[in-house]
Amino acid sequence: MSDYLVKELMVPLSEYATVPEGSTLFDAVLELEKAQEEFDHTKYKHRGVLILDKNKRIIGKLGQLDVLRALEPKNEELSDVDQLGQFGFSSNFIRNVRKQLRLQATPLKGLCSKAAKLKVEDFMQAPSEGEYIDQEASLEIAVLQLVMGQHLSLLVTKGKKIVGILRLTDVFAAVFHTMKECEIIL
């Protein structure tokens, strides 16, 4: 398919937004903003922050969806809504209940100040087995892992060390570029 290797497409770890374990959600958002300003590699901006433990090891990723999820009210009523599906209520009904409860809950402004006090580790996604990829792996393998695991990014390894992040957006750009090359040859 192509000659691309993961190491050619990844964002080096040093250019990625990271925060230490124990940081607040607000710290993470600030760090992300900073990284986006400094990062000029492509028109696509960073969409996540990595969480490091005290030994600088990556223990999780915090994506945009995780931040929004953290902002959502967590009351008993909403957790009851999660159960409605198993009792045979339609997805349309459940969606409407969620909307209704969301409108009754605290406005977003109030939730943001609350969320700024929340700890990142409570909302981050710990990397799973299929989220690691060797830097020498080919584009094909990267595509396979992203598709199979439905990941937005993969952690790139060199030996036992994590050296970068392979983002879906960069992989897609590479695939797109390869497709265009095919077209020219045809």
Place this chain on the structure above:
Amino acid sequence: MKELEKLLDRIIQRININLRELDYDVGPFIKNLVPLDQMVKFYAFYGITPHHPLDFVFRHSSLAGSYFLGKIRTRNSILYKSDIRGDELKHRGDVFHYQKFEIPVNRDEGIDIEDSFLVKTLVHNFSHDPETLEKFFINDTVAAHYANIHGSPSDGCFLGPFATVDLTTMRDCIIGAFSYVQAGEIGHLNVGPGTVWVRSPDDFNFLYHHSLPDLDPYINYGPGRPPQGLLIDFVRDRKEDFKRVFDVVKLDTPVMVPPNASLDRYAVIKPKIHISENVLVAERAYLQNAWLGKGANAQENCYIINSRLEGFNVTAHGAKIIEADLGKNIFVGFNSFLRGRARSRLNVGDECIIMPHTIIDIKKPLTIPPGHLVWGMITGSDDLSLNSMTLKDFSKIDGGRIHGNMSFEGRGARFVSAFRERIHHILEANGAFFNGRDRRGHAQKNQNISFNTIQPYTDGEFEGLFPTIIIQP
């Protein structure tokens, strides 16, 4: 006793196999639920009437204090003070209507209990499962105190105390304490305590969750201990009254009973009782200073105390009505607990439907206006406005509605009419509309039942177990 202990272990293992997907171990919940030495203390008994089949086969089972009527098989099971009432089973030649099918019933239906442990449980009605019309099975199932298995074949299930499963086939499910389920067919489901769920696919879906902190004082249950709470205390406080009716062989009827009404000899009758025409009082019902109007009924494990029911009232299995005045045509659902106070009575208007597993416990007088649907937990007028709706308004729902802790989806009119049809059917089956010639029901058919007793081994390896007993005409 050795054999009985082995039997209990076998039942626990079988249920755990069924519930492995839900990662549930019933052992700690039921190991000491009933001390096994209780099993030798009580005889079992069965009813003989000309109106019901007499067909019992009991094998390798303990049946202490349990009652049987109709066509019943038990095998490898422990039944403690349970009522297995087969007076609504289908008969050979009946036709069962299900969706577009009209299915002929080929032989008399029987209740078949195998590898199960039922404690003070009521089994009644008939199998509503079109796939098993002639066999109302209860396999690999444990039901704790005052559970109701009503028209609900069950395989591999655990029912907590005061749980009710109604007209629903269930497989590999856990039904929490004080939960009510009427959903047609369920499988591999863990229904938490205090859930009230009534579903008819494509028609309606009603769901209410009792708040657990509010429910706890009434009923709570955990591993390693028997059920606790006000509902258990309430029943325990009246236990001695039942002892007398079970100990004495011949009891005089302490009250005037019209010839078309029925008062079971195993009901407790305290002073000041009035029984009108076509009234049905089932075994293990408890009446004290109660006025029952025409066609009213008090089903198994019901308590009606210092109360007046004007007539055509359904007081479903396990319901309790204390210090209350109920108008006509009122349905009080399974295991509901309605308690006024001597100086703060509860008034319920005509045509109200009190949903199963409703708790109304008031300290100030409360009136529920006529024609209301009531559910959940009500301790005063604020709760009433949150947990009730006029039947007229409920009938207008078309789509969905959230009302407090209650979620409803579907057609409210269909829900109300289904309930009304059901109430009418119950009254009909109970003989409330008997006119002296036609529309005979339980109130008329259950008169003049004679009872025989059977006994367990009282010593040795089989202590607590009953020998194989086959009873047929």
